[in-house]
Amino acid sequence: MALIAGKGALPTHLARALATQDAPFLIAQVEGAEMENPDALPVETFALERLALLFERLHDRGVDRVVMAGAITRPRLDPERIDPRTAALLPRILPMLGQGDDAALRAVVALIEEEGFAVVGADAIAPDLLPPPGVPTRAQPSPADKNDAARAANIVATLGAADLGQGAVVAQGLGLAVETLPGTDAMLAWVAAVAGACRPDPGGAKGVVYKAPKPGQDRRVDLPTIGPATVEAAARAGLAGIAVEAGGVLVLEPQETVVRADARGLFLWVRSP
Template structure:
């Protein structure tokens, strides 16, 4: 095998399996360490080590023993509620640094975790380092193209996402005819689009006007090695059910899972995908 031995620290969702497949195809030695209480999708044919956040120091020992040199964090993990009785002595020494940052929000918690891995000698890399094909180049690769109204809606949605990110909230928004129909919060993109499909359709002033755009982008100042927003075929289908014209994602800041299938679904449903320069 070739490449730098890499530990995949996995939360829930589809992204960890995509990264594991990319490393497997590239011949990169890797180990999957699954956060206890979360389950990555599609991990059935790889061995998985499960670890508790209360015993993070023991995870570091395991990764060193297995020869891991890099770490990539992927998947969803909500801010944990730690159980004091499970904390080992070495992890307990880390807590005075971790706990204040956990209270600062998701970005603070992620920065704390990255720092701990780096101080223990691991290089922390982003998803693009192990699966560069998940970030498409700027442009509109779909048959459908955004109209001028769609472009205005995308710009408005992008500005809203910037405002959300400044408050450490979500990474997505839906705008139609200049009106914000929904913003992404803790339940995520799928829940936001389901709400738009069920409720927000009647909010469009002109039933024959612009259908609306989903915009996804990272938070301003976000460490792009972790928690990048992602879309995939399911996002395209949810946007279609929500009656939208298409999806705009920030170039270099959003992962497109199963890119070929995502584009195929968009073309089949008549939606555009715009990889938009910020």
């Protein structure tokens, strides 16, 4: 197994899961998108300009499966670093950089599969990161919160059809923010800084952040992810809680996420579609 790693904590969680399964694996990290690595795991770094060399390396190491995890910002290619084999892939690579996330990832998956590797979803490696439906927190969503979550789910479905983000914030039926390329943290930071005054009733529902995959998304790559940091960001944004689509959103450190939510008085609702 090769773990193609980008930014964030998910690669380390998957590496831990693979280690407990006694499954041999290596980690190939995208240059400029370094993963969080508190376990000091051995990591090989590769540049997109030398993607073909990475494929050769994986074949040489006997890799037959690939799992992709972590955020990757769109790189600026340096023509002087491109090797001849990767140059032959440029007609496929360059259009990816100008597409939406889902379209770009589908193209990457196609390249990997054409090289003979099977692409495996993160949830297949660590199924415990997909929580069952329900509300594991002490706080429970109110009827107004449930209405806001339903409105946010409709917004996310509409965004996904346009290959934009995987999240939205709704309060009192009003869309306060949607997730775009900068991601969930940036969306919640904007809500914390600006959107508080947008709630028409200061004493009414505080609002919900909702996360779900895009309609028709290849769920082997780029499943939405939340964790303890998301709870803290939602609390700073003054929201009542977090709702996620059951079976479609990874929850990192699930126990700690619930503990943080309870400490902040927020609910976590794993909502059936």
